Amino acid sequence: MRLLLSLFLGLFLFNCNAQNNITQTKTKTETVLNANPKLVVGIVVDQMRYDYLTRFYSKYGNGGFKRLINEGFNCKNNHYNYVPTYTGPGHASIFTGTSPKNHGIIANYWYDKFSKENVYCAGDSTVLAVGSDSKAERMSPHRMKTTTFADENRLFTQMRGKTIGISIKDRGAILPAGHSANAAYWFRGREEGHFITSTYYMNSLPKWVKDFNASKTAESYLKEWNTLYDIDTYTESGSDLNTFEGGFKGKDNATFPYDLAALKDKNKGFDIIKATPYGNSIVTDFAIEAITAEQLGKDNYTDVLTVSFSSPDYVGHNFGVNSKEVEDTYIRLDKDLERLFNALDKKVGVGAYTLFLTADHGAVDVPAFLQTAKIPSGYFDNDAFKNQLNTFLVKEFSASDLIENISNDQIFLNKNRLKQLDLDIGDVQYAIVNEIINYKHIDKVFSSETMQNANFTSGIKALLQNGYHQKRSGDVLIVKNPAVISYSRKGSTHGSGSNFDTHVPLLFYGNGIKRGSTLTKTEITDIAPTISALLGISFPNAATGNVLEFVLD
Structure with a gap:
């Protein structure tokens, strides 16, 4: 009889403790979930x-x-x-x-x-x-x-x-x-x-x-x-x-x-x-x-x-x-x-x-x-770049109005003018990419078609792709050499993918x-x-x- 009573009490206390542990665990979990900062x-x-x-x-x-x-x-x-x-x-x-x-x-x-x-x-x-x-x-x-x-x-x-x-x-x-x-x-x-x-x-x-x-x-x-x-x-x-x-x-x-x-x-x-x-x-x-x-x-x-x-x-x-x-x-x-x-x-x-x-x-x-410390760096001349690119476009496509805007290291093409001249936008992008990659201080150039049709996971291409918005970004994307900026010779600026x-x-x-x-x-x-x-x-x-x-x- 004593043995049965001891077993009963043991099971009762075990169940109580177990239930108490469950309650404590639940309370603790709820406390963590609801302890948001003010x-x-x-x-x-x-x-x-x-x-x-x-x-x-x-x-x-x-x-x-x-x-x-x-x-x-x-x-x-x-x-x-x-x-x-x-x-x-x-x-x-x-x-x-x-x-x-x-x-x-x-x-x-x-x-x-x-x-x-x-x-x-x-x-x-x-x-x-x-x-x-x-x-x-x-x-x-x-x-x-x-x-x-x-x-x-x-x-x-x-x-x-x-x-x-x-x-x-x-x-x-x-x-x-x-x-x-x-x-x-x-x-x-x-x-x-x-x-x-x-x-x-x-x-x-x-x-x-x-x-x-x-x-x-x-x-x-x-x-x-x-x-x-x-x-x-x-x-x-x-x-x-x-x-x-x-x-x-x-x-x-x-x-x-x-x-x-x-x-x-x-x-x-x-x-x-x-x-x-x-x-x-x-x-x-x-x-x-x-x-x-x-x-x-x-x-x-x-x-x-x-x-x-x-x-x-x-x-x-x-x-x-x-x-x-x-x-x-x-x-x-x-x-x-x-x-x-x-x-x-x-x-x-x-x-x-x-x-x-x-x-x-x-x-x-x-x-x-x-x-002065002999570290590669420099200044990008935007006006000279535009003139050089425009000379190329006139020579290549017999048109001087194929570009609507150049800003934020992006070139926006004049889509209406391309259509009037029956020019394929991909061909024009490709021609510009292959032209300006040869210009001073330019390190890399990519077309919007490349940004839209490829999937990059590392390097500057991935950075460009993460910054590229199909509806808002330009047709050609430019990457300058590290520490080359379009800015005055005094003071600092930013905008690149460099560290x-x-x-x-x-x-x-x-x-x-x-x-x-x-x-x-x-x-x-x-x-x-x-x-x-x-x-x-x-x-x-x-x-x-x-x-x-x-x-x-």
């Missing part, structure tokens, strides 16, 4: 090469870039998987999880084959500016053909999760926030110095934005720009006085210090702030105010804040990769990031938000500087993110699927990237 913050630094993390590392404090590196996950071998590497395509690709081949933002500006005009990636004639009377600020995301992860989060939360986009540049605010954003704000310089938006989002600025604009924060940054630390300690960059930098109108040399108040009238008023580290500072000020005023991360629905720091791009274009100005800009950006992170800790909560930081492209060293343009930082931090690093190659299109997987929401509707499972906790 806020996702997507940070893009405009024109940030990966080596800016390592080159200036000793100058950074512990609360900015180093906090993300040491407490988050560092993808050290992160690249763009397409060309052209420009701002518009970069921001769209980060947040849609796909390349221009699908989202359609093939450049900042491009030639529209149907309207026969150049169009801007964020331009929209059907809307008006809000907060400015300027006719140049009519902007929306309507040219972007796909959703962002912010759009998918809005749909998933029945529009309860907010999305706010902020940047100096309109495209840096608009494209990341997506189509369904509550707002996108950008900085209108010139004589105004205000953050504005468009009627795509609202008909009048919220009170907190009006109050920010009225606070004269922009005016406070019209001050002296000098190096944050002793300039002699800036050993990670070249000499301050050199022949490779542009500088500001009204100042003879591109050397520190810069009196912005004195220079503003000759440099488009408040626009001068954009080309200094203070452009990052005012974006940080505005982003912190947005977190408070919009109550981001304060309820049970995940919100999304996108912040694009555009000023490094303006500084890089003006002064070049190797300049003291670029070094100072990143040292000061590190301080602004620390301010932003501290505000997130205080207002949203430590461990309550997820954040990533990346860049929309890198940049090439000034070719004139590279030449200096494609290799950019990718740092994840916060809720749901492991600590660590990897040298495994990742691609910019992997960010949106990874954030979507973390949130448990649908991927952006054309996403082609992969979930970086090793990043997620």
